[in-house]
Amino acid sequence: MTDRRRALPAVDAVLRMHQVAALLAAHPRELVVRAVREVLAAARRAEAALPAGPEQWARRLDLRLAELTTPTLRRVVNATGVVLHTNLGRAPLAEAALRAVAAAGGGYSTLEYDLPRGTRGSRHVHCSELLAEITGAPDAIVVNNAASALLLALAVAAPGRGVVVSRGELIEIGGGFRIPEILAQSGAELVEVGTTNRTRLADYERAMARARTTTGKPGDVGAILKVHRSNFRLEGFTEEASLEDLVALGRKRGVAVLFDLGTGLMVDLTETGLPPEPTLPRAARSGATAVVASGDKLLGGPQAGILVGAKRFVAACRSHPLARAVRADKLTLAALAATLSLYRDPARARREIPVLRMLTTAVADLERRATELARRLPAPANAAVRPSRAAVGGGCFPGAELESRAVVIAPDNLSAADLASRLRAADTPVIGTVAAGRVVLDVRTLASGDEDAVVAAVRGALS
Numbered sequence: 001m002t003d004r005r006r007a008l009p010a011v012d013a014v015l016r017m018h019q020v021a022a023l024l025a026a027h028p029r030e031l032v033v034r035a036v037r038e039v040l041a042a043a044r045r046a047e048a049a050l051p052a053g054p055e056q057w058a059r060r061l062d063l064r065l066a067e068l069t070t071p072t073l074r075r076v077v078n079a080t081g082v083v084l085h086t087n088l089g090r091a092p093l094a095e096a097a098l099r100a101v102a103a104a105g106g107g108y109s110t111l112e113y114d115l116p117r118g119t120r121g122s123r124h125v126h127c128s129e130l131l132a133e134i135t136g137a138p139d140a141i142v143v144n145n146a147a148s149a150l151l152l153a154l155a156v157a158a159p160g161r162g163v164v165v166s167r168g169e170l171i172e173i174g175g176g177f178r179i180p181e182i183l184a185q186s187g188a189e190l191v192e193v194g195t196t197n198r199t200r201l202a203d204y205e206r207a208m209a210r211a212r213t214t215t216g217k218p219g220d221v222g223a224i225l226k227v228h229r230s231n232f233r234l235e236g237f238t239e240e241a242s243l244e245d246l247v248a249l250g251r252k253r254g255v256a257v258l259f260d261l262g263t264g265l266m267v268d269l270t271e272t273g274l275p276p277e278p279t280l281p282r283a284a285r286s287g288a289t290a291v292v293a294s295g296d297k298l299l300g301g302p303q304a305g306i307l308v309g310a311k312r313f314v315a316a317c318r319s320h321p322l323a324r325a326v327r328a329d330k331l332t333l334a335a336l337a338a339t340l341s342l343y344r345d346p347a348r349a350r351r352e353i354p355v356l357r358m359l360t361t362a363v364a365d366l367e368r369r370a371t372e373l374a375r376r377l378p379a380p381a382n383a384a385v386r387p388s389r390a391a392v393g394g395g396c397f398p399g400a401e402l403e404s405r406a407v408v409i410a411p412d413n414l415s416a417a418d419l420a421s422r423l424r425a426a427d428t429p430v431i432g433t434v435a436a437g438r439v440v441l442d443v444r445t446l447a448s449g450d451e452d453a454v455v456a457a458v459r460g461a462l463s
């Protein structure tokens with residue numbers, strides 16, 4: 001140990017090695033110094049051997065500098081078959097949305113500028129008219145994500161007042177987003193009705209009769225909240241009040257009716273074999289005071305919170321102080337507006353919005369793609385095409401599966417876990433799954449051109 005320490009070179013001595021000069025030319029000096037210190041520290045702690053000579057020093061530093069300069073947020077190939085993979089960034093954007101982001105982000109824009117008048121404008125105009133047009137809602141506002149849209153809606157509808165929610169809808173969405181907690185944060189007070197499996201309209205009526213409504217005093221009911229069970233299924237002996245019934249009840253009692261739809265589904269997808277799910281246009285036309293949806297789930301746009309609803313309610317949301325805290329930025333608004341405008345032509349939306357394209361690709365096309373990909377992989381991969389099951393993901397269509405095709409790889413002298421780890425270490429990392437001792441690469445979630453990255457990663461892993 002003492003010998004090893006005595007053998008450690010000084011940082012300056014390493015920096016003077018002529019083999020290290022190229023690294024100093026390519027990277028800021030501070031970063032190279034940091035890499036040298038880290039290699040020395042690892043050797044001191046006996047975690048790694050000290051580089052034996054200048055050549056080895058240069059190689060080790062080069063590796064460490066590559067690690068330090070690779071962004072932690074980077075593109076990967078999603079071969080998991082989970083279309084809305086939350087850990088992999090949910091929805092990939094359409095080409096039109098990417099172009100809009102580049103245009104808005106690469107220069108100045110009309111974010112808050114009224115061109116005809118030459119005066120200050122509003123960032124809210126860019127998506128609200130489009131949303132009204134394609135959903136049929138009177139008005140709309142876009143914020144940072146659906147969680148903040150719901151927070152804003154509750155803060156506007158029922159500050160310090162009761163919000164009636166079915167016990168079957170007091171759910172957790174993921175990432176610590178729980179309806180009772182969001183409700184508490186908004187300053188509203190939870191009024192639970194019904195049971196986990198059955199909640200009738202009469203349960204809402206009774207709770208609202210008990211709590212005096214619309215007098216504006218604490219303990220009064222300010223809103224009815226319905227939450228779409230987007231990420232789990234309730235089966236068997238169940239009952240719930242429909243959105244339409246709740247809208248009628250809200251009208252009668254003069255309280256707001258909020259619907260947290262979540263998914264942002266714009267088009268019917270039952271032709272793909274998926275079960276029926278409520279769509280945003282249908283919910284928007286229900287007469288609910290506000291409907292909340294996510295931009296980056298089935299809508300296929302950027303992370304955003306969409307709130308569509310009554311004109312006066314949306315106006316109150318716009319002028320609430322929270323709206324400033326949760327406002328969407330120009331890149332989001334650009335991407336969302338471009339995505340929304342694709343929905344003017346639903347056939348075009350299905351073709352050009354990646355999430356919809358992936359969900360609606362025919363199995364015959366997937367079979368062709370998988371066969372072609374397997375053919376391109378090196379022989380030692382022992383690649384074969386197998387039927388697989390893809391999923392919608394993102395907490396949408398819980399339990400539903402889509403028939404799909406995968407290329408399975410099982411090299412002779414490499415374990416599936418090791419192969420999967422090497423694929424993740426590729427220049428463009430490839431994320432697959434491991435099942436029955438094989439790496440499974442589902443082709444339903446591959447973007448066009450991803451095959452080249454998969455071929456390169458598999459070649460690299462097996463060489």
Ligand SMILES: *Cc1c(COP(=O)(O)O)cnc(C)c1O
Nearest residue numbers: 145146147173230261262263294
């Ligand atoms: C996903 C989801 C949310 C949260 O959406 P984010 O955009 O991720 O904040 C809220 N409610 C429901 C019902 C959801 O499915």
